[in-house]
Structures are given as C-alpha cells and as structure tokens.
Amino acid sequence: MENITTKLKEDLEKNDDYFRDEIVSLNVGRATPSILEDIMVDYYGTPTPLKQVATISAPDARNILIQPWDKGQLKEIEKAINTAQLGFNPMNDGVTIRITIPQPTEERRKDLVKHLHNLLEKAKVSLRNIREEAMKEIKKMEQDKEIGEDERFTKQEEIQKIVDEYGGKLEKETEKKEEEIMTV
Numbered sequence: 001m002e003n004i005t006t007k008l009k010e011d012l013e014k015n016d017d018y019f020r021d022e023i024v025s026l027n028v029g030r031a032t033p034s035i036l037e038d039i040m041v042d043y044y045g046t047p048t049p050l051k052q053v054a055t056i057s058a059p060d061a062r063n064i065l066i067q068p069w070d071k072g073q074l075k076e077i078e079k080a081i082n083t084a085q086l087g088f089n090p091m092n093d094g095v096t097i098r099i100t101i102p103q104p105t106e107e108r109r110k111d112l113v114k115h116l117h118n119l120l121e122k123a124k125v126s127l128r129n130i131r132e133e134a135m136k137e138i139k140k141m142e143q144d145k146e147i148g149e150d151e152r153f154t155k156q157e158e159i160q161k162i163v164d165e166y167g168g169k170l171e172k173e174t175e176k177k178e179e180e181i182m183t184v
Helices: 002-024 071-083 106-143 149-182
Strands: 040-043 046-049 054-060 063-068 097-100
Touching: 002 106, 002 149, 040 071, 063 071, 071 097, 106 149
Parallel strands: none
Antiparallel strands: 040 046, 054 063, 063 097
16 A cells, blocks of 8 residues: 555655756756757767767856767767757867757747746656545455455555645746746
C-alpha cells in the first residue's frame, strides 16, 4: 500500500523536475547557460549536447561565453547555435564564442508566456495521468480483496491531496516564471 504512495511521489517529482528544466530554458533576456546546454553539436559525426563539448558560462547578465575543449569544434558549435534558431548571433573570435542576449520585445514576451502556459498544461496532463495510475492500483487492490472500501476511499483522498500539492507547486513556479518574463 505504501509503495503506491512512494511510486506516486517519485513520478510526481520527476514530472516537477522535467517541468522545471523546461521553463529554465525559456529565454527571458538574461544570459543563462541552460539556454544552450542541450543544443546538439556535430562532434566528429556524432550528435552531442553542447554541454559535453564545451564549457558554457555567463560572465554577466547579457553575455554567454562558450569555450570548447577542442578548438577545432568552434565552427561546428557556431553552426549548431545558428541551426537552433534561437535568435542569437554567435561571435567566434577563434578561441571562444560569445553570444549577447538581446532584450526580448513585448510580442516575444507574450509568446514566451503562451509557451510557458502550454508547458504547464502538459505538466498538468502528466500529473492527471500519474494520479489515474495510482487510483487504478488502489481499485485493483480493492478488487483483489487486499483492502476494503473505506480504506480505498481514504487512500484515494490521500493521493488526491498529494497530487493537488504538486499541482500547486507547478502553478507557483509558472507564476514566478511569468513575472520574470514580463519584467523588463
């Protein structure tokens, strides 16, 4: 019985982590290495995430500095950033690549908020699916006579309470990110 709750919490935590990772990469006009970390670079014929071929840092709020471990990869990294169509103009000085993050326009900010809400909706759907799996397990336990009807209702209420708590976390994170996006 406790393993259902444990699995539920693990799945909800994974969902929350995935959502957090997704919203971190939304460009709000501040330089954060996470914007570029997962861009795929052709590393000698193998698609490899940028974070595995270079050091990515943000020396200040408007710039990102990329220092490849293999200087021969500068052109490939520059090409990958351009291909990703993030609206950045990478500047290659032969040793590093510097990117100046442009301040997003009002229209771009609104698009980012829409995208944020789409991500929230996907996370909520995932939340509901996780809840449904846990509810099915409890109903199955009742059908198999492992628990009684009262215990089933108690467990279902407990599951709903846990899911509501995680849903509240998602809402708070979204509100915080939306405020960050809309702040000029």
